[in-house]
């Protein structure tokens with residue numbers, strides 16, 4: 001019988017239960033627990049998880065805490081435990097005048113989850129500041145340290161996301177003392193041009209917060225998981241054909257392909273505000289699906305499918321969810337969820 005409610009542990013506020021849940025507050029506790037056998041899921045802040053069924057396994061809720069900062073002439077080195085809050089870390093650095101993380105302000109969740117999908121925003125990704133990742137292999141119980149290249153970071157992907165068997169206990173970040181703000185992203189660029197002098201990390205962080213608050217719904221008010229879909233990568237050829245039919249379509253070169261803006265595609269179809277049951281596409285941000293009122297996992301899955309179908313019909317582009325679907329047995333996906341909701 002499921003016993004642990006997950007409703008307040010996922011930012012979509014979907015009703016789901018877990019068979020077992022353990023708060024992980026020390027490495028020693030993890031050492032004693034691992035390797036685990038059977039279904040085990042790591043939970044951070046729950047801001048990138050979609051529970052489509054009750055979870056029939058053990059949830060390890062990461063609450064590891066601790067931040068240590070050292071430095072040499074050129075760099076600050078931050079050793080941060082995986083259960084720390086990401087945004088609090090960003091703000092603490094910005095307030096101390098340590099630059100490098102400020103573009104990633106207001107991304108919800110934990111530090112330990114940041115490498116998993118290589119979080120990114122406003123021209124900066126986690127991989128840009130990462131020096132190493134420390135993890136426990138849940139299958140063998142052994143400890144491992146990953147260099148940046150071993151993490152295999154790419155757009156919203158990493159080795160940890162591909163493998164799923166590592167519990168990230170901590171990360172080491174390396175931040176240059178000769179800090180250069182990254183202000184190339186549209187709204188940040190316009191703001192930077194209006195300044196009389198170079199901004200501080202704190203000023204950039206506050207501006208990122210202002211931009212995000214203006215366009216993204218606060219999950220505490222309108223439960224959501226941020227971008228529901230990834231921005232699709234298409235071939236140069238497909239991008240050219242699309243640009244011919246839709247001259248205004250935003251396109252960005254990325255890893256030898258072209259990245260399209262999923263939100264723009266959804267918006268073109270007039271889907272802002274479109275809903276199924278208690279789930280809806282946000283009124284102002286087409287890439288964000290929200291729990292408008294008492295949404296069930298079925299509402300969300302049906303809405304995601306409907307949006308995906310409409311985009312595919314119109315543009316011939318398949319949207320892939322960025323959020324992690326979790327069902328009774330663990331990691332799942334939209335097509336599987338459609339078979340049982």
Ligand SMILES: Cc1cc2nc3c(=O)[nH]c(=O)nc-3n(C[C@H](O)[C@H](O)[C@H](O)COP(=O)(O)OP(=O)(O)OC[C@H]3O[C@@H](n4cnc5c(N)ncnc54)[C@H](O)[C@@H]3O)c2cc1C
Pocket residue numbers: 011041042043044045046047048049062082106107108109110111112113114116117118119120121160166167168169216217218219224225226227324
């Ligand atoms: C309003 C909003 C805005 C957002 N904006 C952005 C954005 O701009 N950019 C962006 O990239 N993302 C964004 N996100 C997505 C989300 O915040 C990030 O993916 C974040 O890193 C998730 O952290 P979490 O602790 O909540 O992870 P969870 O949702 O708890 O877990 C996410 C995944 O990571 C795994 N995981 C968690 N902790 C660990 C660990 N210690 N070791 C190994 N695996 C682990 C989980 O098992 C799961 O697979 C946004 C979400 C919301 C709600």
